[in-house]
Structure formats: C-alpha cells, structure tokens
Amino acid sequence: GQQLNQSPQSMFIQEGEDVSMNCTSSSIFNTWLWYKQDPGEGPVLLIALYKAGELTSNGRLTAQFGITRKDSFLNISASIPSDVGIYFCAGQLYSNYQLIWGAGTKLIIKP
Amino acid sequence: DVKVTQSSRYLVKRTGEKVFLECVQDMDHENMFWYRQDPGLGLRLIYFSYDVKMKEKGDIPEGYSVSREKKERFSLILESASTNQTSMYLCASSFQGVGEKLFFGSGTQLSVL
Numbered sequence: 001g002q003q004l005n006q007s008p009q010s011m012f013i014q015e016g017e018d019v020s021m022n023c024t025s026s027s028i029f030n031t032w033l034w035y036k037q038d039p040g041e042g043p044v045l046l047i048a049l050y051k052a053g054e055l056t057s058n059g060r061l062t063a064q065f066g067i068t069r070k071d072s073f074l075n076i077s078a079s080i081p082s083d084v085g086i087y088f089c090a091g092q093l094y095s096n097y098q099l100i101w102g103a104g105t106k107l108i109i110k111p
Numbered sequence: 112d113v114k115v116t117q118s119s120r121y122l123v124k125r126t127g128e129k130v131f132l133e134c135v136q137d138m139d140h141e142n143m144f145w146y147r148q149d150p151g152l153g154l155r156l157i158y159f160s161y162d163v164k165m166k167e168k169g170d171i172p173e174g175y176s177v178s179r180e181k182k183e184r185f186s187l188i189l190e191s192a193s194t195n196q197t198s199m200y201l202c203a204s205s206f207q208g209v210g211e212k213l214f215f216g217s218g219t220q221l222s223v224l
Contacts (some may be wrong), residue, residue, distance in 0.1 A: 003153065031211050042201050042215025043154075060211070088153060092201035092211045099211055 006102030
C-alpha cells in the first residue's frame with residue numbers, strides 16, 4: 001500500500017526547544033491529520049486540516065495543509081516532557097478517500 | 112468520551128494457534144478498523160468494516176480474517192499464527208460521515224513464539 005514520507009524518523013531535543021516535522025507525498029489529499037501516540041497507548045487525534053493552505057493550532061501545536069495538497073507540517077513550540085511520543089501524519093486521498101499513514105516521528109526529550 | 116476497548120493488552124501465543132483479538136466501541140460508530148503497527152512502518156491497515164457483517168480488505172489482509180456480528184464489536188482472527196505476525200495490533204472506530212477521524216484502542220501486543 002501507499003505510505004507518506006514522514007520526517008524526521010526521530011528527534012532528540014532539549015526541553016523548551018521548538019519542533020518541526022513534515023509529511024510529503026506525490027499524491028493529492030483532501031484531508032490531513034496529525035495524531036500522537038503516547039507510550040503504551042493508541043494514537044489520539046491532535047489536529048485535522050481540510051483546506052489547502054489552512055493553518056490550525058491546538059495549544060502549542062500548529063499544523064498546516066500544504067498549498068499543493070501534497071504535504072503537511074506540524075510544529076510544536078516550547079516542548080515539554082509530556083510531548084514525548086510518536087507523531088503520525090495521515091492523509092485522506094482525494095481520489096478514493098483512503099487514509100494513508102506516515103511511518104511516524106519519535107520525539108525524545110533529553111534530560 | 113469515545114471508548115474503544117481491546118480485550119487484551121498483551122498476548123503470547125504459539126505458532127499455529129488460532130488467535131482472536133476482540134475490540135468493542137461504545138459510541139455507535141459505523142466504521143471499525145484493524146491496524147498493525149511495526150517500528151519504522153507506521154500503521155498498516157489489515158481489514159475494515161463499515162457496517163455489521165460487512166468487511167473490506169486493507170493493505171495486508173493475508174493471514175487474517177475478521178468478524179463483525181454486532182455494530183459495537185469487531186474481531187480480528189489469526190487462523191494459524193506465525194512468528195511474522197508478532198506485532199502491536201490497534202483497533203479503531205469512526206463515524207460514517209467523518210471516517211478520517213479515528214478513535215483508537217490502547218492496542219494489543221501479540222508475541223507469537
């Protein structure tokens with residue numbers, strides 16, 4: 001099956017730093033979603049984007065739906081210890097509404 | 112809050128055993144999904160169902176089957192477990208009209224020895 005290109009695979013950051021991650025594809029999407037998975041839990045939806053160019057925030061998290069409809073970005077400002085986990089992007093294909101997932105970005109905060 | 116409950120957090124089975132993974136959701140969602148999660152591969156869709164007794168193959172259905180006899184319950188069956196089916200299994204559900212907003216269970220870590 002298809003997969004989104006999500007990068008980076010992992011990030012080691014200091015508490016207080018800003019974080020950026022992205023997902024790209026050669027396909028066009030009508031919806032982009034960002035999920036977070038805490039250790040030992042299932043993914044939880046953070047942000048949903050429905051329109052090209054849309055910029056949406058959820059607290060310290062901001063995500064954007066790329067203008068080409070082929071990519072999306074997630075930024076976390078001033079990271080805190082509870083931000084650790086795996087962040088997944090998912091895109092709903094324009095062609096058939098199938099949901100395609102990225103491989104995840106593992107966020108680790110250095111003590 | 113939506114609750115998706117998976118029957119076991121950890122399971123250890125032997126090669127060749129028949130394995131049942133159960134999932135129940137309490138929000139009257141039409142859609143239910145089974146994913147497996149492996150490091151570096153993200154989430155891969157095994158099967159999904161958009162109504163009772165309906166099922167559709169996902170990206171990796173081989174070696175698996177599913178059952179949806181009631182709206183709230185979606186079961187994943189490994190007919191003859193193999194070591195390459197050792198993985199984290201995640202169940203999810205969603206409303207028909209907003210199928211992209213998935214609510215996940217906590218997962219079942221299955222080890223096949």
